[in-house]
Amino acid sequence: MAIGWYLAVSVLIFCIGAGGVLVRRNPLVILLCLELMLNAGNLALVAFARMHGGEAGQIFALIVMVVAACEVTVGLGLLVAISRRNLPIDVDELHELNG
């Protein structure tokens, strides 16, 4: 398959993830959609690594995975803290930083 097909899939997944971040209100699902966008970026990186025949893109994809894992950890920690305080799990309600 041509590399362009992989890039097309990557574009589709990225746009689905971006739309999901805008539409959904549950912070958990927003984190999932962020994962989608990061994975689309990973797919593009690996596709370009294949295109150039070098491995720097794959290394970069692995680093992106690490960053995504960190983001998930901190985000889910925040979510647990929010639910501990009996605040609504809804990004539209959580517009104040005091609390």
Place this chain on the structure above:
Amino acid sequence: MSAVLFFIAAISAVIGAVGVVTLRNPLYAVLALVCHLVALAALFLLLRAEFVAAAQVVVYAGAVMVLYVFVVAYVGGGDEIAAGSSLRILGPLFAVALAVELFIAMLGSALQGIKGDGAKFHLGFGTPAHIGRLFLTTYLFPFEVASLLLLVAAVGAIVLARRRRGLEDDDRDFQQVRAAARPAYTGTLAEAVGVRRVLEQLEQAHGGVTELMGGVPQDREMTPTIVGTSDTKKSGSDESGEEQS
């Protein structure tokens, strides 16, 4: 053969992504993301990134998704109504506009490589041995920074999600200690000099200072009586404290 595999993996990846966005129940969204990640790992394999595919399945579809499932179970993500604001319409519009823009950029790009199947690659391209060697030689610094980042994120998550011990908690503990039965002639200095408020509270708890000759408080059951005043604001964090252990 690889074209068939590509289309199967690509379609299931896109379907999984759509499922993440559209499914109401967060648990189903997480399961759709697992499906998406496995399909993406197949795409990585087609691109000859063996180690990245393995890491995707093990780290993402394994560890991170387990974390998600636990948090969904903890938070109890109920059914969520989609956004009622103008973002409900503007969000998909923005996504479509972004897709059109990116497709135009991709189709109009002068990169000759994206029309081909990829460059020639050496033997062992993308194998764990090769990636590991690169990580420990050329990319040693990013590797170390990534490990430090993971450490910081782990500590940060613990700090964020731990049980807070605020002022009211300490106050409650102090009252509990003060109300507990204890041997005679032990207590705080305030009780010794006979501060009236303290003595009144002791009266309320169990009729004055109890005389326990053994030195071991036997009736712990009477202690919650005085705690009842501060029970209301503690009820929220009490039940969450059990999850911590």
